[in-house]
Amino acid sequence: MSDVQVMDSDWLEFHPNPTKPSFKLPQGAVDAHCHVFGPSPEFPFAPERKYTPCNAGKDRLFELRDFLGFERNVIVQATCHGKDNRAMVDACRAAGDLARGIASVGPDITDAEIAEMDAAGVRGVRFNFVKRLVDATPKEVFLSIAEKIKPFGWHVVVYFEVADLEELVPFLESLPTVIVVDHMGRPDVGKGVKHPDFKRFLDLMARNENIWSKVTCPERLSLEGLPYDDVVPYARTVTEMFPDRVLWGTDWPHPNMKSHMPDDGQLVDFIPKIARTEELQRKLLIDNPMRLYWAR
Template sequence: MIPLCSAADPDVRRPSFTAPSGAVDCHAHVFGPEGRYPYHHNRTYTPPDASLEQYLALHEALGIERGVLVQPSVYGLDNSATRDALSELRRRGLDYRGVAVVDRDVSDVELDRLHREGFRGVRLNLLFKGGIDWQDLEQLAHRLAEREWHLQFLLDVSQCEALESRLARLPVPVVVDHMGHMPCEKGIDHPGFAALCRLLAQGLAWVKLSGAYRITDHAVTPFEDVVPFAKRLLDANPERCVWGSDWPHPHIPVPMPSDGDLFEELAHWAPSAELRRRVLVDNPERLYFR
């Protein structure tokens, strides 16, 4: 049985801080309707519909002005739902970007088309079904470098012993999802997390301060055990950290939280307005909107 995910909570409570002008949500998805955009048969979960209108309502409530839609694993290599959402956003004059999933044999024509449509990276999924494998990666990376794209990784850094050497030799910027998917229970001094911090410190990787509920031992916000991990990443290199909502929070191990409470977590990780501006505006500007 493929599990059915819960829907996002439509009740968005206002956080204690005001998002700076130009704030970017660097990680979210749109799903459905399933009749128009069928899910891949070899998937890990089944999400409920999560429409573009609901996504934009979330951003209005939080004061977010721009965003990045990431191709989810349930669609496999079919980027139609994400690319159609980006097309509609462009039609409305809104500034959003995308991250696609492709295979190693994707044509230059298709990559150029995706670029025109607003895509700026390719996601490699090492946790859930979907995406390309490590062995196909370096060949594709050289083609992405020609377009000034990046590679985005969904992986658990605690289970990737060769992380540092593999990522450091890639010819494109590297973006790591969800704080490296590092389980808090394994401790902040875990070698895999230390390797991620070194990559950040050397400017060889970016990290998304997102998906706190994917690494915490807590069931509800505030996820206090995540705070030292987020702060360690920011200390490693505040110029390489961005934030993402991970809306609509598919396939999470905790009860569905409020997006306002999740955004409030950023205030615990980055207590100063100056640091939050870097994470929400300046850093994503350089990564996605060049």
């Protein structure tokens, strides 16, 4: 085993005692965006990582799932693990049918490796364009990966920041799979929902029925802080315009948060602000993630 890897000195650890949400999640709700970190040395962090987090393994994730009232998780490969998906796959296997995964892979991935991860519950790959988190990858490489996963029915999760969307649109519209955009493309909420940047994102979703969005991470997007009300108009707009193509998740254990560490119970209480009816809540939390991740 590798040596213990000590977290960065400025790393904020996940909230040790989140509050019980006031909003009672509907039975069968899915936390469709969360991560596991390590624990190292069992699952070492990648040598090429841009940060070293705290340990936040599957046992803590499943404890939080049960405490908040979720039934299932979608575990997204964290960039601190690079393309070593063992921690994420181990968590999916441990959860059985209660978890699905999103992997990070390279162009040399084989059909046999995809099939092995598929059997463990992995249903997609993540393409990260956030420059402070990963080194740049040529789009041709991403396209080749998308072609490899398409026969397995997998989809692509994309993570980018709003300033990069205009340049990415042709690439996104060329992908041959379902696409799920992390955190609404990280809009600048100080500009207002009518700003051309956000309109570009809404237009992209309107033109392409294969593009979904996670209406997640108000704690990252907010300029005002708790209770993150400045993010509500954005997430509510996407949820109400595209009710059959939205997902929600905690983002636990909240990698690279610098301003504060959110209380996951308070994040759950954000949900009824953006999905204001029981029907929208059911679609956001149950119908959509179950259709995308558990339909087979």
